[in-house]
Amino acid sequence: xxxxxxxxxxxxxxxxxxxxxxxxxxxxxxxxxxxxxxxxxxxxxxxxxxxxxxxxxxxxxxxxxxxxxxxxxxxxxxxxxxxxxxxxxxxxxxxxxxxxxxxxxxxxxxxxxxxxxxxxxxxxxxxxxxxxxxxxxxxxxxxxxxxxxxxxxxxxxxxxxxxxxxxxxxxxxxxxxxxxxxxxxxxxxxxxxxxxxxxxxxxxxxxxxxxxxxxxxxxxxxxxxxxxxxxxxxxxxxxxxxxxxxxxxxxxxxxxxxxxxxxxxxxxxxxxxxxxxxxxxxxxxxxxxxxxxxxxxxxxxxxxxxxxxxxxxxxxxxxxxxxxxxxxxxxxxxxxxxxxxxxxxxxxxxxxxxxxxxxxxxxxxxxxxxxxxxxxxxxxxxxxxxxxxxxxxxxxxxxxxxxxxxxxxxxxxxxxxxxxxxxxxxxxxxxxxxxxxxxxxxxxxxxxxxxxxxxxxxxxxxxxxxxxxxxxxxxxxxxxxxxxxxxxxxxxxxxxxxxxxxxxxxxxxxxxxxxxxxxxxxxxxxxxxxxxxxxxxxxxxxxxxxxxxxxxxxxxxxxxxxxxxxxxxxxxxxxxxxxxxxxxxxxxxxxxxxxxxxxxxxxxxxxxxxxxxxxxxxxxxxxxxxxxxxxxxxxxxxxxxxxxxxxxxxxxxxxxxxxxxxxxxxxxxxxxxxxxxxxxxxxxxxxxxxxxxxxxxxxxxxxxxxxxxxxxxxxxxxxxxxxxxxxxxxxxxxxxxxxxxxxxxxxxxxxxxxxxxxxxxxxxxxxxxxxxxxxxxxxxxxxxxxxxxxxxxxxxx
DNA sequence: CAGTGAGCGAGCTTCCGCTTGACTT
Numbered sequence: 001x002x003x004x005x006x007x008x009x010x011x012x013x014x015x016x017x018x019x020x021x022x023x024x025x026x027x028x029x030x031x032x033x034x035x036x037x038x039x040x041x042x043x044x045x046x047x048x049x050x051x052x053x054x055x056x057x058x059x060x061x062x063x064x065x066x067x068x069x070x071x072x073x074x075x076x077x078x079x080x081x082x083x084x085x086x087x088x089x090x091x092x093x094x095x096x097x098x099x100x101x102x103x104x105x106x107x108x109x110x111x112x113x114x115x116x117x118x119x120x121x122x123x124x125x126x127x128x129x130x131x132x133x134x135x136x137x138x139x140x141x142x143x144x145x146x147x148x149x150x151x152x153x154x155x156x157x158x159x160x161x162x163x164x165x166x167x168x169x170x171x172x173x174x175x176x177x178x179x180x181x182x183x184x185x186x187x188x189x190x191x192x193x194x195x196x197x198x199x200x201x202x203x204x205x206x207x208x209x210x211x212x213x214x215x216x217x218x219x220x221x222x223x224x225x226x227x228x229x230x231x232x233x234x235x236x237x238x239x240x241x242x243x244x245x246x247x248x249x250x251x252x253x254x255x256x257x258x259x260x261x262x263x264x265x266x267x268x269x270x271x272x273x274x275x276x277x278x279x280x281x282x283x284x285x286x287x288x289x290x291x292x293x294x295x296x297x298x299x300x301x302x303x304x305x306x307x308x309x310x311x312x313x314x315x316x317x318x319x320x321x322x323x324x325x326x327x328x329x330x331x332x333x334x335x336x337x338x339x340x341x342x343x344x345x346x347x348x349x350x351x352x353x354x355x356x357x358x359x360x361x362x363x364x365x366x367x368x369x370x371x372x373x374x375x376x377x378x379x380x381x382x383x384x385x386x387x388x389x390x391x392x393x394x395x396x397x398x399x400x401x402x403x404x405x406x407x408x409x410x411x412x413x414x415x416x417x418x419x420x421x422x423x424x425x426x427x428x429x430x431x432x433x434x435x436x437x438x439x440x441x442x443x444x445x446x447x448x449x450x451x452x453x454x455x456x457x458x459x460x461x462x463x464x465x466x467x468x469x470x471x472x473x474x475x476x477x478x479x480x481x482x483x484x485x486x487x488x489x490x491x492x493x494x495x496x497x498x499x500x501x502x503x504x505x506x507x508x509x510x511x512x513x514x515x516x517x518x519x520x521x522x523x524x525x526x527x528x529x530x531x532x533x534x535x536x537x538x539x540x541x542x543x544x545x546x547x548x549x550x551x552x553x554x555x556x557x558x559x560x561x562x563x564x565x566x567x568x569x570x571x572x573x574x575x576x577x578x579x580x581x582x583x584x585x586x587x588x589x590x591x592x593x594x595x596x597x598x599x600x601x602x603x604x605x606x607x608x609x610x611x612x613x614x615x616x617x618x619x620x621x622x623x624x625x626x627x628x629x630x631x632x633x634x635x636x637x638x639x640x641x642x643x644x645x646x647x648x649x650x651x652x653x654x655x656x657x658x659x660x661x662x663x664x665x666x667x668x669x670x671x672x673x674x675x676x677x678x679x680x681x682x683x684x685x686x687x688x689x690x691x692x693x694x695x696x697x698x699x700x701x702x703x704x705x706x707x708x709x710x711x712x713x714x715x716x717x718x719x720x721x722x723x724x725x726x727x728x729x730x731x732x733x734x735x736x737x738x739x740x741x742x743x744x745x746x747x748x749x750x751x752x753x754x755x756x757x758x759x760x761x762x763x764x765x766x767x768x769x770x771x772x773x774x775x776x777x778x779x780x781x782x783x784x785x786x787x788x789x790x791x792x793x794x795x796x797x
Numbered sequence: 798c799a800g801t802g803a804g805c806g807a808g809c810t811t812c813c814g815c816t817t818g819a820c821t822t
Contacts, residue, residue, distance in 0.1 A: 032816025147812025665799035
């Protein structure tokens with residue numbers, strides 16, 4: 001048995017550190033927090049100075065049991081959790097739960113996982129910082145109080161099972177506000193003038209700095225260009241520099257992986273987790289841009305070897321954000337000399353991105369020469385300008401350039417042809433194109449993370465899960481949306497004649513963007529009305545200031561909580577007692593056909609439209625109902641759009657003596673015939689699809705279904721081999737089973753297959769299934785216990 | 798899955814942050 005037990009948070013870290021410390025040390029992981037507030041509503045004893053009641057979580061029982069055993073046997077226990085608020089609390093919980101003797105317990109911290117850093121940490125142990133722990137307790141208790149008092153108000157006033165919290169409610173609010181901003185946006189158009197010149201056989205593009213608000217003004221300008229001559233009036237050459245971006249934090253990694261690789265934030269984190277476990281990169285949940293001395297040195301050597309001295313520019317980056325807690329390094333390759341790794345395609349691509357970003361951060365600035373040419377027009381005072389860029393020295397651009405969220409396309413970093421002042425230019429043509437102003441873009445998962453980070457809301461470990469939560473609650477959907485079409489005017493000037501054309505463009509199409517749902521809007525409005533304080537974008541920042549005071553020992557944690565809770569709880573009770581139910585009902589007007597009112601509202605199954613009043617004593621006629629489509633909102637749907645919803649289901653015609661009906665379901669437009677459903681593809685319109693086309697689609701589907709079936713077993717018809725989206729699989733009744741790797745679906749016998757279904761013995765899947773069953777059983781028991789407790793409590797009263 | 802929207806009521810839902818597995822039609 002080892003004399004020393006070192007406890008860190010992550011198992012991958014434990015493995016590395018164990019190698020540095022030698023045989024007298026056992027390094028174990030506690031897998032993050034081992035204890036949390038108890039599950040129910042009684043975890044905080046409010047009357048007793050907010051005394052928290054902690055419990056070891058079910059999935060940590062085994063870990064804790066092992067750590068207790070090892071710590072009893074060890075001479076010294078080293079608590080080496082991260083050096084931030086949460087890490088300090090983890091160490092404190094460990095010392096409490098393991099019953100550690102202060103004389104044999106040492107708290108150590110390090111910021112980089114290298115042998116010298118670890119050894120230095122071991123030589124400089126300290127005690128647990130109780131102030132920092134208290135700051136964490138305050139954070140934890142505040143979040144529980146906010147979440148568990150606000151959510152029940154929503155259950156009562158809006159709909160059951162909803163949730164609210166310090167982080168998620170603000171995330172939804174950002175999306176709701178952005179959506180309204182876009183809906184209220186008044187797009188204006190202006191005419192942008194561009195000219196093309198021929199300079200010694202090369203084309204040069206120039207632009208008029210001014211835009212014209214009306215077509216008439218643009219036309220007047222072009223008229224004046226007739227018979228004009230064009231000269232280079234002025235040339236201005238300016239040097240410029242571009243600096244590399246800092247190495248990745250969790251948030252910037254999520255943004256770049258989204259922009260450059262199209263990964264969602266969850267995918268980015270799970271791929272990064274794999275890279276970390278393989279030892280390819282440093283820890284992926286961090287808000288620090290700091291690189292260790294050894295890393296900077298290692299990067300420098302790599303740059304000198306690969307690119308030469310001119311490209312090397314070692315530097316330290318510092319984190320601007322106040323909320324940063326600097327427990328880790330930035331995300332970087334563990335070894336810069338490893339430029340490529342083995343792994344899946346996704347792992348390779350993400351690693352490549354991380355490697356390039358980190359290397360580039362240690363490289364020289366790029367040197368650029370910008371040229372601004374002014375072109376005079378002989379018939380008027382206006383001038384065209386042409387800009388060009390020449391890269392004098394590429395520096396870090398040799399490996400990496402950061403992308404932006406800005407979709408604007410007028411970044412023209414073209415080179416200009418050689419020019420002289422006074423030179424006469426040959427005009428090719430001029431066009432005046434109508435351009436429309438654009439509202440702020442909708443959030444992607446990654447750009448929402450960026451915004452939350454700017455506001456200091458949420459932490460690296462919670463960005464991705466938070467985005468998941470607001471979608472799971474139905475407040476927000478991530479979707480693609482088709483754009484709309486609009487006409488724009490182009491005036492074209494060539495050979496002294498002007499022509500006019502009206503062109504058509506698509507605009508506002510969205511890919512993987514976040515949209516609020518009706519319920520997301522209702523909840524946001526309700527919370528903003530009654531809990532302004534919590535919904536304020538500065539709320540987190542202001543409580544963070546107080547947590548910092550607690551950490552510095554200038555404020556007592558339960559005093560701070562009490563000061564917050566008294567007015568907050570009063571608002572909760574008042575709202576719960578007095579506030580009206582919040583609904584999103586809206587009357588759209590009168591249906592011209594039936595002359596009955598049309599309303600839209602949120603019901604049990606989501607938003608729907610209704611024609612006619614509910615039946616009562618005087619009115620026995622039932623109203624008609626239709627669900628709203630996923631891209632329609634109660635707030636913005638028009639009367640016409642609502643009436644259109646009632647045109648479905650629509651009978652298209654007869655086929656094989658049975659009716660074909662078209663309608664829109666949960667998964668989009670479909671045709672139903674003989675109770676078989678066929679999806680209508682995007683290229684067809686559900687309102688106008690013909691019976692010929694419908695029959696074509698039905699036949700296509702029949703063919704596909706016939707190919708889907710590989711084999712039905714005569715021994716048991718429930719057992720089928722099928723072709724699916726991911727290749728062949730096995731189906732037994734309603735359940736599906738994966739085929740073992742390397743098996744050929746065509747040669748599998750009944751015995752082979754029934755074995756997979758009935759006795760999935762020995763392999764890992766069986767064990768996994770058993771575990772799941774066990775977990776469910778445990779949950780059931782726990783639920784029963786809660787029920788019993790509650791019953792008992794009621795009896796007492 | 799392919800639509801639904803009466804009304805009652807028991808029992809339940811819910812937070813944020815720290816970790817990794819185990820799960821994938």
